Amino acid sequence: MTLREHAEDVHEQFSDHLEIDVGDVEDRLSTLVDEYKVPVEEARRSVTSHYLDEADMDRDALGSGGDNAELGLGEIETDEQWLDVTAKVVDLWDPRSDAVGQVGLLGDPTGTVKFTKWAKSDLPELEAGEVYRLGNVVTDEYEGRYSVKLNRTTTVENLDDDIEVGDDTSEVGGALVDIQNGSGLIKRCPEEDCTRVLQNGRCQEHGEVEGEFDLRIKGVLDDGNDAHEVIFDKEATEDLTDMSLEEAKDMAMDALDTTVVADEMAEDVLGRYYRVEGPVFGRYVLVDEMEELDGPIDSEDVLIKARSI
Amino acid sequence: MSDAPTREVARRAFASEFNDAGYTFKESDDERAPNYALFPTGERANRVFVVGTVTEKEDVGEDSEYWRGRVVDPTGTFFMYAGQYQPDAASVLRDLEPPEYVAVVGKPRTYETDDGSINVSVRPESISIVDAATRDRWVVETAERTLDRVERFRSDDEGDDAGSVYEYVGMAREQYDLPVENYRRDVVTALESLDEGSEGTDDASVEAE
Numbered sequence: 001m002t003l004r005e006h007a008e009d010v011h012e013q014f015s016d017h018l019e020i021d022v023g024d025v026e027d028r029l030s031t032l033v034d035e036y037k038v039p040v041e042e043a044r045r046s047v048t049s050h051y052l053d054e055a056d057m058d059r060d061a062l063g064s065g066g067d068n069a070e071l072g073l074g075e076i077e078t079d080e081q082w083l084d085v086t087a088k089v090v091d092l093w094d095p096r097s098d099a100v101g102q103v104g105l106l107g108d109p110t111g112t113v114k115f116t117k118w119a120k121s122d123l124p125e126l127e128a129g130e131v132y133r134l135g136n137v138v139t140d141e142y143e144g145r146y147s148v149k150l151n152r153t154t155t156v157e158n159l160d161d162d163i164e165v166g167d168d169t170s171e172v173g174g175a176l177v178d179i180q181n182g183s184g185l186i187k188r189c190p191e192e193d194c195t196r197v198l199q200n201g202r203c204q205e206h207g208e209v210e211g212e213f214d215l216r217i218k219g220v221l222d223d224g225n226d227a228h229e230v231i232f233d234k235e236a237t238e239d240l241t242d243m244s245l246e247e248a249k250d251m252a253m254d255a256l257d258t259t260v261v262a263d264e265m266a267e268d269v270l271g272r273y274y275r276v277e278g279p280v281f282g283r284y285v286l287v288d289e290m291e292e293l294d295g296p297i298d299s300e301d302v303l304i305k306a307r308s309i
Numbered sequence: 310m311s312d313a314p315t316r317e318v319a320r321r322a323f324a325s326e327f328n329d330a331g332y333t334f335k336e337s338d339d340e341r342a343p344n345y346a347l348f349p350t351g352e353r354a355n356r357v358f359v360v361g362t363v364t365e366k367e368d369v370g371e372d373s374e375y376w377r378g379r380v381v382d383p384t385g386t387f388f389m390y391a392g393q394y395q396p397d398a399a400s401v402l403r404d405l406e407p408p409e410y411v412a413v414v415g416k417p418r419t420y421e422t423d424d425g426s427i428n429v430s431v432r433p434e435s436i437s438i439v440d441a442a443t444r445d446r447w448v449v450e451t452a453e454r455t456l457d458r459v460e461r462f463r464s465d466d467e468g469d470d471a472g473s474v475y476e477y478v479g480m481a482r483e484q485y486d487l488p489v490e491n492y493r494r495d496v497v498t499a500l501e502s503l504d505e506g507s508e509g510t511d512d513a514s515v516e517a518e
Contacts, residue, residue, distance in 0.1 A: 094315045098476050175358055175447075177319050177414045180433070222358060224321040224454045271360065271412025271437040295373050297446045302453055303500040306493060307458060 001070070003029045006044055012053070015057045047307055055176075068136060074111025074166060076148070083148065083181050088131045088163050090282060095119075096124040102126055106148065107165030112145040116140075121152050125126075133157040171232065171294065173275035174223035183218050184262025185248045187211025215245050217265065218284075221274060222294075229284050230276055236287040240274075241265045319358035319414055324385030331427030332484040333419050346417035346429065349487040350458035351465075351478030355430060359387050360447035361414045365503060366402050376402040378436075380411060382481055383406065383448065383499035388430040389413060398433035398502040405438060412439045412447070419474045445503055452496045459496075462489050 005182040009187065014020055014130045026220060032043035068084045076083070090112055092104035101119040104126070105112050115137075117123055126132060137148045137156035150156075181198055189203035192210050196203050199210045232240050234268035243251075245263065252258040278288035322330070330346040334353075345353035361380040369377045375392040391398040399413075405411070422428055442513040465478045478486050 097474070099474060121466060175319070175412065177356075177358055178316075178408060220316060222319045224316065224358070224450060227316045229316070229317045244453050266435070267437060270435055271358075271414070272443055293446060294440070294442050296442060297449050299445075299449045299452070299500045299503050302449055302456070303497065303504075306456055306496045309456065309463075309493065 001030075001040075003033060003040070006040060007016040010044065011046060014051050014055065015216070017057060018051060020051060021143070072110025073106060073108045076113060076139050076146045079139060079146075081139045083137055083139060084133070084135045085137060085148070085162070086131065086133050086159070086194060088165055089126050089128050090165055092126070092128050103136055104128070107163075109164050109166045111166050112170075114145075117150040117152060118146060118152075121150055121154065123150055123154060123156050124158075131159045131161045131163055133159055139233040169288070170280045172221055172223075172226075172228040172274065172285055173273070174221040174226075174228065174268050175271060175273050176219050177222040177227070177271070178220040179262060179266050179270060180218040180220070182267055185245075185252050185258045186214050188214050188217055190260055210299075211247060215243075215248055215261075216242075217262075217269075219269075223277065228288055231281075231284050231288045232290075236290060237265075240290060241268055310410070311372050313347060319356045320348070320352060320354040321358060321447070322350075322354070322383045323451055323455060323492070323495050324361075324382075324387050326455065327359075327387060328385060328418070328429050328490050329485070329487055330354070330417060331419055332480075333417070334480075336414050343418075344489060346419065347477060347480055347484060348458065349481055349485045350455065350489050350492055351475060351481040352458055352471050353477050354417055355381040356414065356416055356434075358447075359415070359431065360410065360444045361387060361413075362444070363402075363407045363409050365407055366405070371498075373375065374399060378402050378411075378489050380413060380431075382451075383488045383502040384495040387413075388419070388428070389436070390430055391433050392438070394432055398436045400434040401438070410439050410441060410444045412437050412443060423442040429498065448499050448503055452500050453498050455492055459489050489510055 003026055007022050007029055010025050011020060011022045028047045029043050032038040032046060033040055034306055038046070056241045063136060067081045069227055070084050073085060085106070086109070087106040090105040090107040092102060095101065095103050099119055100116055101121060101123065102117040104115060106115045117126065118236065134150065136153045137150055140149055142148050187198040188211055189198060189206055189209050191203070191206045191209065194203065194205055196205060197210070200210055200212065203209050215234045215237040217237050219230050219232065221228045236243060248261045251264065252261055273293035274290055275293060276285060276290040278285045278286045326348055329349050333343055333344055334345045334347065337344045345355050345356045359380060361382040363378050364381050365379045367377050369375050370392060373393050375390065378389040380387040380389060392401055413431060413433050414435050415431040418430050418432045419427050436446055442459070461475060462478050465474055
């Protein structure tokens with residue numbers, strides 16, 4: 001929001017009470033923000049107070065223009081904050097409780113955030129890929145991760161619009177419970193801008209090609225509540241398995257079979273606990289950082305809880 | 310891509326609760342619809358993740374290999390069966406020498422015995438050999454998940470008459486007559502066993518390696 005827009009908001013709020021000039025409001029805001037380096041929200045509060053004094057009004061009597069903060073999804077860092085957001089439904093998941101009508105992922109240029117729509121909210125069904133203007137949603141925090149909840153007071157407006165969804169890093173942890181097909185030593189199509197994984201030496205797009213070797217693991221980290229699909233690229237796979245691309249190629253050469261690589265990797269990593277971090281791409285987390293959770297674990301807090309409930 | 314079926318979460322339960330989960334159901338009439346076992350604390354499980362100690366293994370197959378493994382946690386024993394359709398899991402069971410810590414991902418299966426009681430077992434998708442730290446982490450994690458379910462089960466007790474807030478809590482009340490208090494006690498037992506185990510054995514295990 002520009003200062004001009006803030007000024008227009010303030011002007012709008014007082015329009016029934018005072019004859020004020022938008023330019024005057026903007027000047028006052030500009031003095032505080034540009035000269036005195038006051039944060040814009042604080043400046044706006046101060047300017048509003050000035051006009052309240054002038055009109056001899058209470059703050060409560062003011063209209064609700066610009067009541068809710070308008071924040072990017074990736075910028076949410078307060079629990080129980082009421083927001084208006086414009087977002088695209090990136091993904092819909094299966095609700096795990098009858099109390100939840102819909103659950104999934106919302107995205108905007110600043111990032112993505114999980115949303116929950118209560119079954120009782122009586123709101124229209126959101127569709128994947130559509131962009132909505134959602135008025136009056138409330139933020140929620142769980143173990144440091146934020147989500148937004150759509151409730152009975154939320155307004156839903158389907159916009160005929162598409163917006164870009166920004167990269168967002170996500171941190172997930174759990175036991176590595178599966179290594180999926182297409183993991184281990186793979187071959188990719190060498191054509192320009194085509195990195196498709198070959199199947200039986202063929203690229204879906206370019207047919208039979210001389211593939212280039214690469215390492216990858218498509219795995220599932222499961223914490224007992226959610227199953228997160230994660231992709232380890234070559235560097236992350238080498239880091240995870242302590243096996244380099246060269247070693248993997250040698251191993252496959254000796255066995256005359258590339259599948260031995262994934263089997264060997266599985267033996268070392270399946271059933272262990274990891275925490276990974278990286279950008280979210282569709283339903284996958286692309287692993288940038290990882291940590292094996294192999295240290296001792298503190299059971300004291302859980303034991304206290306177990307004894308007290 | 311959004312049409313792809315969501316992967317089933319691997320639920321955590323101690324052996325004492327898992328072996329009580331004799332009621333199974335499907336969510337639809339579709340022949341290929343997934344099967345769920347119902348935990349007595351009120352959760353459905355199409356898949357489980359178990360970490361424990363293999364104490365015994367035996368090939369109980371007649372015509373072809375069929376491996377049975379006993380995997381022990383602080384509250385009881387999980388039974389695993391792996392045959393020709395679980396070649397990876399079967400070969401791990403064949404090759405390992407008990408006792409050994411293993412992590413098992415698998416599907417709950419039930420069968421009725423001659424005397425009419427229901428036995429619950431695991432059909433492994435994968436078995437891997439792990440260490441004591443992974444086992445301990447599983448015990449704490451499983452304790453947390455079980456306590457969450459016990460709390461949800463109990464809060465539902467005080468709930469409104471509109472029926473259960475969570476479908477599977479209602480189902481568990483209907484299908485079982487098993488006090489969830491028992492599972493809370495098993496959680497305490499399991500966690501206390503970690504405390505005892507950690508005293509002095511740290512050094513011993515380091516030396517043993």
